[in-house]
Amino acid sequence: MRFRNWVFTAMMLISSTVQAELSVISGEVRLPPPGTSVAAAYLELRNTSSVELVLASISSSAARHTMFHRVENVDGVMKMRHAENIKLPANSTIKFSPGALHIMMMGVSDLDKDSEVDFEILFESGESIKFLLPVVAQ
Template sequence: MRRFLAPLFMSLSLAAPALAHEDGHHDGVMVEHPWARTTGTMTRAGAVYMTVKNGSHEMVTLTGVATERAKAAEIHQSSEEGGVMKMRMLESLPIAPGETIEFAPGGYHVMLIGLTEPLKEGDVFPVTLTFDKAGNVPVIVTVTGMDGMKGGHGEHGDHHKH
């Protein structure tokens, strides 16, 4: 039995990097290019960014986010008011049919509160987004350097900047 398990575990460990940065989709909702920036060793919070597309013919609402990488995960929106950046928690985020929402620095993001450990470049971790009509959409988040995801489309870059 051990002869068969060792090769299985080896192949799974080799496949893990290929699963990194895994997009998710369910019932017309597509989540693409999930990523997070590295955090400092003393930082207790982080943020996840991605692109969410509603390819269905009806309104869907993002109602929650979960990950074991933090004590809490919340939908947040940053915006500038009177020259000052403010951040607020959203209970939910409606997405119209055919609409694409960019979760990017300075805008919508998933706030990770009470990180279980710092986010280090190259780390990958699962996040589950919950939608009212599409259910749970699991994705794999890739942690990048402080510059975030920049570069060409192959690196999922410029569309994350605002």
């Protein structure tokens, strides 16, 4: 039992350290076209830790639903697909960009150019990180 508690405590300490080693390099939320309630966010994440991080979900108070999306070629047709999780290898950077991996925001309202949108990424470990991205015109 003591060993089990030690392992759990060690894992929590490692996770806390890992979270501190994830940084948002740059990013933006694109203002949706008039009359639509869907927006996309793009950013670059850097993992400077020595372990892989698994991003389990993302949320934002600016949208009813926020999720990771991938653009995939399915039988010659490009389609957006929900990505259940995103693996960010140790000591690497991942880029969320148009036409590729990105953040889809559905049910968006009241976004203003030059404002900021809050996000929270939940890791598979149960920890999370919060950050802001600026809203820009397309």
